[in-house]
Amino acid sequence: MKYEFIPHIADIRMRIEGQELDELFQAGLKGMTHLLKEDFCRHVKGMPVSLPVHVHAVDVTCLLIDFLSMILSMTYTEKLMFCELDIQKVTENEIKCNIIGFPMVSLDEEIKAVTYHEADVNRMANGNWTSYVVFDI
């Protein structure tokens, strides 16, 4: 499971990779939280809070983007930053999980939105799942 940031002229482009879909979604979550606050998940403080998330989508690319959008919205409304996923079910059209968050701190960067631009969840030659995610900053 990994995430990396790749230059984009105005916004932030992230590439994520995971052996299975659950790892891909985990990579997306970790990368997004890292962007909001560098290394936040390495130095978490406070009591963890677990919240349920259930997302359906027409395809696996939409599922990834809608899932990250949902977590981004919950980050702002719940004032929590999410570091872990406890996945009960993940298919190409549905994810059901609990997300584990910690009290929000002052952010490095405000992400306006997770866009569908360039997103394309697919399998690489080595069998791993990958996609780009472009954040509107």
Add this chain to the structure above:
Amino acid sequence: MKIYKSHIKKLTPYFWEIPKEFYNRMRVPARILASEELLDAIMEDRSLVQLVNVASLPGIRGASLVMPDVHEGYGFPIGGVAATEYPKGVISPGGIGYDINCGVRLLTSSENINDIKEDMEALSKELYKEIPSGLGKGGWLKLSANQIEEVLTEGAEWAVRNGYGEPEDLNFIESLGRLTMADPSKVSDMAKKRGADQLGTIGSGNHFVEVDYVSDIYDATIAKAFGLYKNQVVVLIHTGSRGLGHQVATDYIKKIMAIMADFGIEVPDRELACVPLDSDVGQDYFKAMCAAANFAWCNREIISWEVRKAWEIMFGPDSQLHLMYDVAHNIAKIEKHRINDHDQEVIVHRKGATRAFAAGNPELPLAYRQVGQPVIIPGSMGTSSYVLAGAQGSMEKTFGSCCHGAGRRLSRTAAKKQVNAPALKEKLRERSIFVEAGSFKGLAEEAPIAYKDVNTVVETVHNANVAVKVARLKPAAVIKG
């Protein structure tokens, strides 16, 4: 798709065209407002491919357009204008952007920079104290459920009614700071929750509050009408609808993507998702977008109140700030334009483009009706900004639109690699530009080197008679989230 210069036809020294024959899905030509030098720079990213994609939208009229500050976005290019047939043409949330009614306003003072030069550092700190960035913590104003409905309906009027603005400000805001089609019931609870503590906050990215002074006057008559004179201190505010607008766009792009196939619409990039304006979802989005635009105007009005508070602390109650103008640059409006010798109502999408109506337009306040709409073009924090006036060329060629800034030329990653932010802050300080920023990372990303030369961009729109130069502003203090 690859676009080479040989595909682009020169119409005038400042207008270029990719004919609709270039790509079989294009319904209209794609036009570029740029000098040849800027065109070469524009061709380095994917802006023109995105412009061609916009030219394929159902119901598009005239031409898809980009301004000289254009850069690659997601779906639509940033710095793009598209007019679609009203009411059956499409509306696309991606053609407006996530930050609905991101915009800029300019406040004028009666202070001369030479008299208050020594106060600039203290003023920058006072402004930083008064204006929250809102990053993760929100602002000081927490709206109840009823209040947020009122803000979404009333826009800037809400701020004035509650003592956070001056009644005379309203006349100097695009659309008087209130879109009457707004319907708060079309805005999701999640969006309302995101916006509930964000009024009066600027956010991060390229948003700022900046104290400038007028360094040059190019058109004395128009400058006088706008209340501008040499060495006058002014304040620029650049921000939008914050998390509320971001959530409205997110919600409706998802909804529209799910149903656009029902209208037989296919798009080459999911971020171009669109539906006919006269469909139920099209109407719902438009009403929600209007509500978010109202939220943004209220936000800029309340930030002005915070600026005025800091100003009074520094310079006393007699030193007042007046609103010159407030203009949106991420919005869709129903406007009448002349296309192929016929006046037609169209849905004008402006994404990173400023409205720039020429003299005589009844939408302009009486004080500016003889000279044209003020067009405010912020540069980057170490360079100049400009005030222009909308001119006849914009009505004839760009659906009454102009550029909105300098336009990025470096990615955030590249800027961070090239810029030592503490050194930049010190260098600006040596030039008497005092910067207060939430983080050095944010400062590096927005360094002057990351942007095109604003002077070249402004010269282009001036020479094309889209907007005429009125005054140049130079920075003295910059506040960033």
